[in-house]
Amino acid sequence: MAKVRLLQLGALVVVLVLWAAIAAMGVVSSTALPGPRAVAGAFGGLFGSEAFWQAVGETLRGAVTGLLCAIAVGIPLGLLTGVYTAAEESSRLLMEILRSFPVIALLPVFLLVLGSTPGMKATVVFIACVFPVLLQAQYGARSVCQAVHETVRGYRIPRLLRLRRVVLPAAAPSIMTGLRLAATTSVLVAIGVEVLTTLPGIGHMIMESQQAGASARAYAYIFTAGGIGYTITLLAQFAEHRLLRWRPPAHQDEE
Amino acid sequence: MTRGSSLYVEDLCMAFGQGPQEHRVLDGLSLRVDPGEAVCVVGPSGAGKTTLLRCLAGLARPTSGQVRYGELPLIEPHDDIAVVSQDYRGSLLPWMRVWDNVAFPLQGRGVKKAVRKSRALECLEAVGLQDVGDKYPWQLSGGMQQRVAIARGLAYDAPVLLMDEPFGSVDAQSRFDLEDLTLRLRRQLGITVVVVTHDIDEAVYLGDRVIVLGGRPTAVLETLTVPLGTDRDQLSTRADPRFAELRTRVLALIRGEKLPTGPEVAHQ
Numbered sequence: 288m289a290k291v292r293l294l295q296l297g298a299l300v301v302v303l304v305l306w307a308a309i310a311a312m313g314v315v316s317s318t319a320l321p322g323p324r325a326v327a328g329a330f331g332g333l334f335g336s337e338a339f340w341q342a343v344g345e346t347l348r349g350a351v352t353g354l355l356c357a358i359a360v361g362i363p364l365g366l367l368t369g370v371y372t373a374a375e376e377s378s379r380l381l382m383e384i385l386r387s388f389p390v391i392a393l394l395p396v397f398l399l400v401l402g403s404t405p406g407m408k409a410t411v412v413f414i415a416c417v418f419p420v421l422l423q424a425q426y427g428a429r430s431v432c433q434a435v436h437e438t439v440r441g442y443r444i445p446r447l448l449r450l451r452r453v454v455l456p457a458a459a460p461s462i463m464t465g466l467r468l469a470a471t472t473s474v475l476v477a478i479g480v481e482v483l484t485t486l487p488g489i490g491h492m493i494m495e496s497q498q499a500g501a502s503a504r505a506y507a508y509i510f511t512a513g514g515i516g517y518t519i520t521l522l523a524q525f526a527e528h529r530l531l532r533w534r535p536p537a538h539q540d541e542e
Numbered sequence: 543m544t545r546g547s548s549l550y551v552e553d554l555c556m557a558f559g560q561g562p563q564e565h566r567v568l569d570g571l572s573l574r575v576d577p578g579e580a581v582c583v584v585g586p587s588g589a590g591k592t593t594l595l596r597c598l599a600g601l602a603r604p605t606s607g608q609v610r611y612g613e614l615p616l617i618e619p620h621d622d623i624a625v626v627s628q629d630y631r632g633s634l635l636p637w638m639r640v641w642d643n644v645a646f647p648l649q650g651r652g653v654k655k656a657v658r659k660s661r662a663l664e665c666l667e668a669v670g671l672q673d674v675g676d677k678y679p680w681q682l683s684g685g686m687q688q689r690v691a692i693a694r695g696l697a698y699d700a701p702v703l704l705m706d707e708p709f710g711s712v713d714a715q716s717r718f719d720l721e722d723l724t725l726r727l728r729r730q731l732g733i734t735v736v737v738v739t740h741d742i743d744e745a746v747y748l749g750d751r752v753i754v755l756g757g758r759p760t761a762v763l764e765t766l767t768v769p770l771g772t773d774r775d776q777l778s779t780r781a782d783p784r785f786a787e788l789r790t791r792v793l794a795l796i797r798g799e800k801l802p803t804g805p806e807v808a809h810q
């Protein structure tokens with residue numbers, strides 16, 4: 288275990304060294320690719336600045352609001368359509384079409400309808416995140432095995448209780464997969480919207496820094512976005528371990 | 543003191559598949575189980591015992607014929623009937639602790655958590671499982687899981703208990719204990735018990751009547767009355783000459799041999 292960790296850290300160091308070497312050799316201009324030291328320096332400046340934390344806050348607000356709405360809508364809807372075959376079949380085509388839409392391409396429409404507002408950002412995040420959650424919940428709900436089904440029917444478990452204590456936990460592993468996907472998507476889309484509009488946030492700061500020629504600062508923001516994405520993945524993994532504790536160890540090691 | 547109503551099976555036919563692939567499993571089965579009775583169903587593997595039990599539970603609809611509980615046609619599960627399925631492993635919910643699995647059907651009836659839990663632990667103890675309430679099903683052995691499924695059936699406290707190969711995976715000693723538990727529950731609570739089993743000795747030991755299934759498609763070959771009374775115990779009942787005679791007859795029926803008669807079969 289420790290050995291694996293060491294190797295992983297080693298890989299990280301190698302990338303950093305390569306980066307420093309490339310930047311030092313001057314193959315790429317220092318505005319396109321500043322060295323690690325310059326970026327670290329930019330970070331130092333940013334952590335103390337209010338603008339940085341505000342940008343992070345704005346991005347997170349949009350991402351989290353959209354994600355929470357996607358969870359609140361996607362999980363119940365997915366479970367219901369998964370349980371009732373008729374609902375699933377009748378909505379399948381619509382679902383396939385809707386989820387194939389590249390949400391960023393719809394941005395101009397949302398801009399027109401909702402204007403350049405934080406609500407619009409959250410809406411776009413919601414739309415991008417709701418499908419992975421919904422489809423995974425649906426898939427999970429359909430995975431309830433025959434023997435469990437029969438038991439629940441034989442003991443006349445009422446519908447709501449069944450949904451809450453049988454279908455939901457049975458679908459939980461699958462839902463968690465959808466959630467992990469949606470969580471990273473949420474940050475990605477929030478930043479994408481900020482880059483493409485004038486809405487405040489990390490994306491906006493990246494654009495602004497670049498235009499001002501402060502490429503080290505731009506990279507610092509980009510790495511911040513990466514850090515947020517990574518933190519979210521860790522949080523999701525932690526939640527998964529907590530929520531799926533009932534699974535035998537063979538499953539718990541699975542990624 | 544008995545509870546519940548009689549179960550009637552009338553001219554039950556069950557076929558799976560359609561057209562040329564049609565597979566007739568049960569053909570014209572009729573039987574009746576009265577309140578407070580213990581009836582065992584024996585028959586070869588694949589005969590359709592599970593299918594019959596599912597019909598009795600209202601979990602499967604027969605192709606023709608009907609199943610009634612008293613006057614009520616059983617087209618869906620009934621509150622008075624608890625089922626312990628053959629697939630005990632699959633029927634336990636892996637995300638619930640053992641006690642919660644046992645108590646879950648009671649939650650469906652709106653029983654409070656504390657009451658549910660103490661009832662579940664009581665039933666787990668009755669099947670010989672102490673101190674496993676807080677484990678998850680996968681942490682138990684197959685035989686223990688099977689007993690959890692039985693405990694769940696008991697906790698449901700229904701007048702009719704249907705069990706499909708309920709003691710197949712437990713060790714011999716626990717098996718005897720569970721057989722005696724079944725007899726005791728029936729005596730004390732007046733419940734009706736239908737047990738599907740491969741084990742002929744078990745069928746004779748547990749049943750007031752033994753229904754022997756056989757043939758293709760399956761029909762009732764014979765219903766044997768077991769004249770051993772309600773007070774039975776593992777040693778003396780099994781040593782009773784009538785016990786030996788009955789088990790020999792059941793065995794002969796299942797193997798399709800000519801029915802032996804006369805006293806010599808008792809010593810075979």
Ligand SMILES: Nc1ncnc2c1ncn2[C@@H]1O[C@H](COP(=O)(O)OP(=O)(O)OP(=O)(O)O)[C@@H](O)[C@H]1O
Nearest residue numbers: 558559567585586587588589590591592593594628
């Ligand atoms: N849902 C189903 N669809 C198709 N065929 C089925 C279905 N259920 C049972 N069968 C068939 O019906 C026959 C009887 O099955 P059943 O499970 O009732 O037998 P059984 O007597 O319980 O056997 P065992 O003693 O091995 O448990 C088998 O041939 C099986 O293939």
Ligand SMILES: [Mg+2]
Nearest residue numbers: 591592628706
């Ligand atoms: Mg069977």
